Amino acid sequence: MARAENASEQEEGRDLFTIKGTHHIEFFVGNAKQAAYFYRRAFGFELFAYAGPETGVRETVSYALRQGKIVLLLTTPLLPDHPSTDFLKQHGDGVRDIALHVTDAAEAYSITTGRGARGVAEPHTVEDENGSVTLASIATYGDTVHTFVQREDSYTGPFLPHFKATPQDTLAQAVGLQFVDHVVGNVGWEQMNETVEFYKKVFGFSRFVSFDDKDISTDYTALRSTVVANENRWIKFPINEPAEGLRKSQIEEYVQFNNGPGVQHIAMHTSDIVHTVSQLHANGVDFLVTPDTYYDELRDRVGDIDESFERLRQLKILVDRDDKGYMLQIFTKPLEDRPTLFIEIIQRHGAESFGKGNFKALFESIEREQETRGNL
Numbered sequence: 001m002a003r004a005e006n007a008s009e010q011e012e013g014r015d016l017f018t019i020k021g022t023h024h025i026e027f028f029v030g031n032a033k034q035a036a037y038f039y040r041r042a043f044g045f046e047l048f049a050y051a052g053p054e055t056g057v058r059e060t061v062s063y064a065l066r067q068g069k070i071v072l073l074l075t076t077p078l079l080p081d082h083p084s085t086d087f088l089k090q091h092g093d094g095v096r097d098i099a100l101h102v103t104d105a106a107e108a109y110s111i112t113t114g115r116g117a118r119g120v121a122e123p124h125t126v127e128d129e130n131g132s133v134t135l136a137s138i139a140t141y142g143d144t145v146h147t148f149v150q151r152e153d154s155y156t157g158p159f160l161p162h163f164k165a166t167p168q169d170t171l172a173q174a175v176g177l178q179f180v181d182h183v184v185g186n187v188g189w190e191q192m193n194e195t196v197e198f199y200k201k202v203f204g205f206s207r208f209v210s211f212d213d214k215d216i217s218t219d220y221t222a223l224r225s226t227v228v229a230n231e232n233r234w235i236k237f238p239i240n241e242p243a244e245g246l247r248k249s250q251i252e253e254y255v256q257f258n259n260g261p262g263v264q265h266i267a268m269h270t271s272d273i274v275h276t277v278s279q280l281h282a283n284g285v286d287f288l289v290t291p292d293t294y295y296d297e298l299r300d301r302v303g304d305i306d307e308s309f310e311r312l313r314q315l316k317i318l319v320d321r322d323d324k325g326y327m328l329q330i331f332t333k334p335l336e337d338r339p340t341l342f343i344e345i346i347q348r349h350g351a352e353s354f355g356k357g358n359f360k361a362l363f364e365s366i367e368r369e370q371e372t373r374g375n376l
């Protein structure tokens with residue numbers, strides 16, 4: 001397989017405003033009470049805050065869950081004419097908001113809308129007895145939004161105004177998830193470039209040129225992907241579009257069932273993927289199955305690694321290498337009945353790429369199995 005000279009490089013790009021990181025990821029779901037139980041019990045997220053009628057919020061209920069630096073917010077509408085009800089009708093359960101922690105929400109809103117982003121919520125300050133937080137939101141692909149969260153250290157509440165802390169969560173057992181590594185958006189045919197240009201123009205993000213770009217084999221992947229990142233690369237958004245390939249594009253399937261563009265997967269980092277995936281298995285999380293033949297060639301493909309190849313084979317964890325190091329990854333099956341949103345568990349040992357080499361290796365291992373059945 002041809003290897004790039006440099007695994008990654010960054011085009012010139014300067015952040016137009018300060019982003020401290022991902023503040024939280026909000027899902028609109030049909031039944032947040034039950035979804036919270038799933039993410040607590042299966043993925044080990046701790047419930048720490050709640051907003052709803054009991055806290056003075058009349059139209060929605062929201063459960064805030066956390067593990068490491070990752071915060072998930074699960075929101076369900078209580079009224080049929082609430083905007084989130086229409087989101088659920090169109091898309092089913094999924095990601096509504098990739099909320100970014102900024103130093104100045106009004107500035108972020110003014111810069112992004114001044115550069116062509118569509119405003120969804122103008123800057124507004126919400127407050128309760130713990131202090132105040134300023135929020136503003138803009139639209140991105142599909143019905144997905146970015147909320148800019150300006151929360152000072154002086155705000156003493158558990159999460160955002162009108163959220164109340166919940167009792168110690170005795171159900172959730174953390175599995176070692178630490179932070180959001182990247183969030184992937186799926187868009188329709190021929191929409192990738194305009195989405196990439198949106199992030200370049202509106203946020204000042206730049207194309208994160210990685211090993212993956214030079215190794216795209218659309219025959220095998222049936223997708224095209226470009227990664228945009230902020231200056232310090234804490235925010236990485238790969239954008240996928242469907243491509244013609246040997247099989248129907250998985251991106252096309254996503255866009256059909258999601259009824260438009262949306263978040264395809266959230267990659268969460270762990271420093272011990274063998275431990276994390278073992279725990280997730282024990283909790284009943286379903287992962288994509290990797291054929292055993294994938295592991296026959298693995299040692300030749302990736303060389304020496306710290307982890308036991310046998311353990312990786314048992315857990316079906318994938319490995320890829322670039323010139324900066326290697327990474328391990330595994331993908332869950334879709335988390336809802338529509339084949340839409342899933343989660344990736346990732347551990348990086350230096351590598352900055354996103355695992356595209358695995359598409360080809362997986363495809364070839366499937367072909368080897370076909371061959372053994374005389375069907376190739």
Ligand code: FE2
Pocket residue numbers: 182184265267344354
């Ligand atoms: Fe990924």
